[in-house]
Amino acid sequence: MTGQNRGLVLVVEDEPAIAELVRTYLVREGFTVMTESSGEAALAAARRHRPVAVVLDIMLPDMEGTEVCRRLRSEEDWTPVLFLTARDEEVDRLLGLELGADDYITKPFSPRELVARVRVVLRRASGTVAESVRCVGPLKVDVPRRRASVGDERIELTATEFDLLAHLMTRPGRVCTRSDLLAAVWGHRSDAGARTVDVHIAQLRAKLGPAAGTIRTTRGVGYSAEE
CATH class of the missing domain: 1.10.10.10 (Winged helix-like DNA-binding domain superfamily/Winged helix DNA-binding domain)
Incomplete structure (x- = not known):
């Protein structure tokens, strides 16, 4: 595990086993992790704690993850969002991107790949392009x-x-x-x-x-x- 604190990641997933798996791998990489299992709780957590990134399941019990993302963006919250989805159709992927998501990964997924994707969106958000x-x-x-x-x-x-x-x-x-x-x-x-x-x-x-x-x-x- 790295000793560097890379910031808080909000993981929104209503399947406890998946949420714990994602949490474990992110913590190993030096992230602090908060987990929520519903859309409303996720919105409240994002507003209160200002995570550096959100890992967001599409299928939630109270609303779809796409709606959570839509509401964040409507509030001008541009925190990087990575969707978790069991849907494999291109239309669903593109819908997520059109809503302002920064990336997506389909289930089943490799936890190591998910962590790598989170690091990529954070690197993009922090600015790695030549200064000008x-x-x-x-x-x-x-x-x-x-x-x-x-x-x-x-x-x-x-x-x-x-x-x-x-x-x-x-x-x-x-x-x-x-x-x-x-x-x-x-x-x-x-x-x-x-x-x-x-x-x-x-x-x-x-x-x-x-x-x-x-x-x-x-x-x-x-x-x-x-x-």
Whole structure:
């Protein structure tokens, strides 16, 4: 076990055996862990304790995990969220990402893989991209502070959305293929595909409003940030 305290992770899972398994492995990696078994309890815990990440089961007794995530995001709580789901259909995965989740893992899962995923979303959230402030047209990204803005208006993005935007903005005019973006933003995730990139690009454009045109599509190739 590492002696470093990596922060509090909120684990929301109504199956005690799974919750304990996840807790055990996260504690071994130096995290403090709080567990809850319902959506309402999870929301109260997130508001009170401000965890560094939330591991969130989709199927909860009082509400779905997607609703918990939706409510957090509606309150402008951008804590990284990793979904646990027994559903294996792409539509459910993409739904979770569209709600602002940062990652997902399907059951049954390897506890070591889950811990690795948690560390990845935390690394993305803390900012590991080269430090810089970049502007393309009215769009600006402050990489060290992990802020994006259009003109004077700040745009709230998930950790994954920000990393995707920052990768494009730090390479203005260069077309990044979907494979490039998957490798840079999602790492060596074997279950993330081109459709995941497309969904996140659509989310970015929706949030960027009048600056949406800054993100250009090169059909059959990928995306770029251009004035």
